[in-house]
Amino acid sequence: MSYEQPQQPPQPQQPRPHSAEFFNETRDYWWNADFLRLMAERLEFAKVSRVLDVGCGVGHWTFALAGVLPQTARLTGVDREDEWVSKAAQRMKDAGLGDRCEFVRGDAMSLAFADASFDLVTCQTVLIHLKDPKGAIREMMRVARPGGLVLTVEPCNMASMGVFSSVSDSLPTEVVAANLRFQLMLQRGKRALGLGFNSLGDLVPGMMAELGLRDIRAYMSDRATPMYPPYDKPHQRAEARQWKDWHAREHWVWDRATTLQYFLAGGGDEREFEVLWEQAGRLMAAEIAAIEAGTFHCGNPHITYLVAGRNA
Ligand SMILES: C[S@@+](CC[C@H](N)C(=O)[O-])C[C@H]1O[C@@H](n2cnc3c(N)ncnc32)[C@H](O)[C@@H]1O
Structure with a gap:
């Protein structure tokens, strides 16, 4: 799946119980x-x-x-x-x-x-x-x-978003700043909708x-939960599985439709959303590729x- 060319227009996910996306095995290693x-x-x-x-x-x-x-x-x-x-x-x-x-x-x-x-x-x-x-x-x-x-x-969660990995470490300053701005606008949008502040x-x-x-x-x-090759610790396998699963479903903290909703509520517009969403997806893709290549590391x-x- 490509973030640049989604196969279909994004649809809100079927309603699932609150936080369903977050009850995965990574939670066992908190x-x-x-x-x-x-x-x-x-x-x-x-x-x-x-x-x-x-x-x-x-x-x-x-x-x-x-x-x-x-x-x-x-x-x-x-x-x-x-x-x-x-x-x-x-x-x-x-x-x-x-x-x-x-x-x-x-x-x-x-x-x-x-x-x-x-x-x-x-x-x-x-x-x-x-x-x-x-x-x-x-x-x-x-x-x-x-x-x-x-x-x-x-x-x-804003602080967690500021953490560097071996991939994000080499990104241009403007890209790092744009990813942080994106996350801040999303968090503020979620809060503006009365859904809490991450x-x-x-x-x-x-x-x-x-x-x-x-x-x-x-x-x-x-x-x-540090990530480093060969990612063979239970928490590392769990993290890698979650990231791959989210990426395969075009998910970055939230699904695309929810993310857009938060971005608009945070004061953004659709044009900027497309740029920032694509950029976040590209970073995630690069990090997953680096895991597969055995070059990814992060204190996490x-x-x-x-x-x-x-x-x-
Ligand atoms: C991120 S989960 C945390 C679950 C659990 N405390 C844990 O750490 O694994 C948030 C939980 O809060 C529940 N929740 C959200 N709003 C609530 C409310 N107003 N009253 C009771 N539970 C609520 C959700 O259903 C969900 O199970």
């Missing part, structure tokens, strides 16, 4: 287990017995947390998508953790739990998808007990402070904050 144990120690997970994972998806974060929480801790996951709720329950059952967990359908903006129901209320890559992330944090605070912990995991991680500590959370602490995930970090605060 965390170092010893880093999560360090977080558990710093944030005193030993005192936690009731946990809520908001926007749990298919349970990746619930599963990671379960490994560093006391065996007696009970975990509840909530998501607005029925399909994810049942998949998360199945994942935890398959992992032998089914009796410690329950998953229910619900909305992050209006959680169906009484005030002060949980010791720990958490989310991972959810606030970036919400129109009113501060309102969601407020709701997380409501269902956390006094002194309870609110813990969010949210990225700055670089929200930078703003979460300040939001927590404004909302009155105390003892706010911010950390960064210490996990990078996922620039993600863990931010914690306590209720008064």
Whole structure:
């Protein structure tokens, strides 16, 4: 497939549950287990017995947390998508953790739990998808007990977009700048449409402070998933598979129709979109060709904050 000459005019994808494109195997390599144990120690997970994972998806974060929480801790996951709720329950059952967990359908903006129901209320890559992330944090605070912990995991995807690979390293300055401008306009467009801000991680500590959370602490995930030949580590194989799959489907973060929608909402026009989309596709094609040639390398970090605060 060529990005220059699409076979057919782009059509919006069939509606799929939220974030379906992002629940692939790369998500299994987001965390170092010893880093999560360090977080558990710093944030005193030993005192936690009731946990809520908001926007749990298919349970990746619930599963990671379960490994560093006391065996007696009970975990509840909530998501607005029925399909994810049942998949998360199945994942935890398959992992032998089914009796410690329950998953229910619900909305992050209006959680169906009484005030002060949980010791720990958490989310991972959810606030970036919400129109009113501060309102969601407020709701997380409501269902956390006094002194309870609110813990969010949210990225700055603009920063991740600025990372160099062995291919992008040699691009002209104007091309690098244009790719960054493209991504910034897309993120701003998505936000203008009320669909959340993909670089929200930078703003979460300040939001927590404004909302009155105390003892706010911010950390960064210490996990990078470096790519270098022969790409034989499990995380490298997973990344390469995802990139090839996305490229084959003419997908760059989002599908073409969604990307155009965000670009227009971000203040761009169709003519400029064509130029920037083609340029982004060309970079992806070159990176995939370099993987196949065994010349691609990149530190490949996922620039993600863990931010914690306590209720008064
Ligand atoms: C990127 S996924 C993250 C899933 C999971 N936390 C993880 O890290 O794997 C975002 C999730 O938030 C859910 N979501 C989006 N808006 C929501 C809302 N208003 N209430 C509840 N869940 C929501 C989506 O259905 C999706 O499962």
